[in-house]
Amino acid sequence: MTDKNDSKQVRLYGAGGHSQVIQSVLKQNGVEICEVFDDNPCLSHPLSKNITVTNRKNSLDFPHEGAPFIIAIGDNKQRNNIAEFLKTKFTKAIHRTAIMDPNSRIGDGTVIYAGAVIQANTIVGKHVIINTLASVDHDNIIHDFVHISPNAALCGLVEVGEGTHIGAGAVIIPKVKIGKWCTIGAGSVILKDVPDYAVVVGNPGRVIKMNRQLIV
Known part of the structure; x- marks a missing residue:
């Protein structure tokens, strides 16, 4: 790193x-x-x-x-x-109170805020926001232009696609793959894979619509 x-x-x-x-x-x-x-x-x-x-x-x-x-x-x-x-x-830019495992990799343009945690072997892409007190556990792959909001928790082996927004306090269980340009609502609990462009809310998380305006 x-x-x-x-x-x-x-x-x-x-x-x-x-x-x-x-x-x-x-x-x-x-x-x-x-x-x-x-x-x-x-x-x-x-x-x-x-x-x-x-x-x-x-x-x-x-x-x-x-x-x-x-x-x-x-x-x-x-x-x-x-x-x-x-x-x-x-x-x-990485806040001095963020905890970064030395085996993690952080792309250019990315910002990591106060109290955030990035664990071992996680790859964070370019122009990503890891917001205040967010937790990203081991072996995650966070693609470019993602925003992980305050207090969100991503367990191990999670993958988050390009441009996806993870809402405040959301929880992603291990080994889940979230597609590109998705929106995960605040406080949602994601128990299974999420398709590209999906808007997901609730516990357990459910797809309520698709971000059609982002589909090329």
């Missing part, structure tokens, strides 16, 4: 609430936030009052130059779209 931060300077894309939490992680790790970009330059970001939020259309003509980026946006599809737009280098 690499160090918790690969760079001493970071540029952020996104200036809303999710960005504020990432700024806190970076600040505690001694990383300087040198630039913040957003489609809406009027957004506030109180943890870095001296930084101007810049509209991307005027300032990202050459995004490959300068410090690496983190996409500071919670919505999985938006992170996916912006990553394709930027086509630049990314770095990761």
Whole structure:
């Protein structure tokens, strides 16, 4: 596993609430936030009052130059779209209180928040969010652009497909495979495999609809 931060300077894309939490992680790790970009330059970001939020259309003509980026946006599809737009280098941010097994692997652009636990032999892809106090046990595979919400618990040998959102407090039992671009409702208990694009809620979890707008 690499160090918790690969760079001493970071540029952020996104200036809303999710960005504020990432700024806190970076600040505690001694990383300087040198630039913040957003489609809406009027957004506030109180943890870095001296930084101007810049509209991307005027300032990202050459995004490959300068410090690496983190996409500071919670919505999985938006992170996916912006990553394709930027086509630049990314770095990761891992809170100093997160517990990371040395045999885990974390992709670029991924953010891991306070109190999260990543256990042995887990692979976390690019631009993933492992939120506050989430637990990801051994031998998990977390694909790109996933968001695992606060207090979610993934047991061993779980696989989560690209772009899936695991809601707060959800529990995934061992050896379950969750498809891509799914939504797992807060507090759900997932006892069996979940197909691509499914929206699942309840205990035990049941499919209530499909995310048709995400199906290509």
